[in-house]
Amino acid sequence: MLGMNQGGRKTTKKRRAGKGSAHRTKRRFPGLLPAVLALGVVSALLAIVYIFPDRPTMDLSRPPFEDFRPAPITPPPPPIKKEIPPVPRRPVIAIIIDDMGYNFAIDEALINIEAPLSFAFLPFAPNTKRLATLAKNRGHDILVHLPLEAMNQSLDPGPGTLRLDMDFDTILKTLKKDLNAVPYATGVNNHMGSRFTANKRAMEWVLAEVKRRNMFFVDSRTTRETIALKTARAMGIPSAERTVFLDHTLNVSSINKELSRLVRLAQKRGKAIAIGHPSRITLKVLYCRLPDIRKKVELVPVHEIL
DSSP states (O other), X not given: OEEEOTTSOEEEHHHHHHHHHHHHHHHHOTTHHHHHHHHHHHHHHHHHHHHSOOOOOOOTTSOSSOOOSSOOOOOOOOOOOOOOOOOOOOOEXXXXXXXXXXXXXXXXXXXXXXXXXXXXXXXXXXXXXXXHHHHHHTTOEEEEEEEEOOSSTTOOOOTTOBOTTSOHHHHHHHHHHHHHTSTTOOEEEEEEOTTGGXXXXXXXXXXXXXXXXXXXXXXXXXXXXXXXXXXXHHTTOOEEEOOEESOSSOSHHHHHHHHHHHHHHHHHHSEEEEEEOOXXXXXXXXXXXXXXXXXXXXXXXXXXXX
């Protein structure tokens, strides 16, 4: 409500209430100001005592925490640097595509995928030299997919196969032709070989030449009886073994399942190697799944895992 003061001006109840509150405050705390001033003086004195304490001077002739007798001579301390802890590497996987050199269109499409896949070429396949050169130009690891005798004698691994009934000279002569047939190869893995890789003496003959050429070796593990990896490591050859076959069953669901298993094993062990083969289904699954897989693990050329 509006009111009139003596000069005829309008006033509000809020204004009159404010004046009344101020009078009541002054009457209620008449000694407040002196108390505040006294508290400020005490606080200032305490601050001075804290900042300038009467402490004894520290003896700087020896380290403050160690009582060396005599004190060791040490260089001046380096400038303080912020320590940055090393970033742990993510789990790594490598994917080797075997049996390269026959189907030019699919092989070329796999080589052109924007990912560091590795490729194992059969020595005397019709397109090996041309495709190996393309893979080299794309920066991929190249391996000789070395044909070795299988346990099932009805299976033919193809031209250049090494067999246990060969003598040393024949094995070495055939092996050299196989290795020379794949340009730019820096590693070897076995094609079939369930019979051959279980024979220690035969594997020593082969791996001696692999070592002489400073190549690495990957055991494809086509049998549980293989001694290839153990022999290679005993001979001081950089080596590893296959962890997963991607497309032993050639359908989309199975390959996806094996890719997921590859990732899980890499996360558990730190690294894992998969082997796949050139087919339209494998090509399609890799093209679709690799971007997502590379968010979980690091895909590297196989030589980085050895």
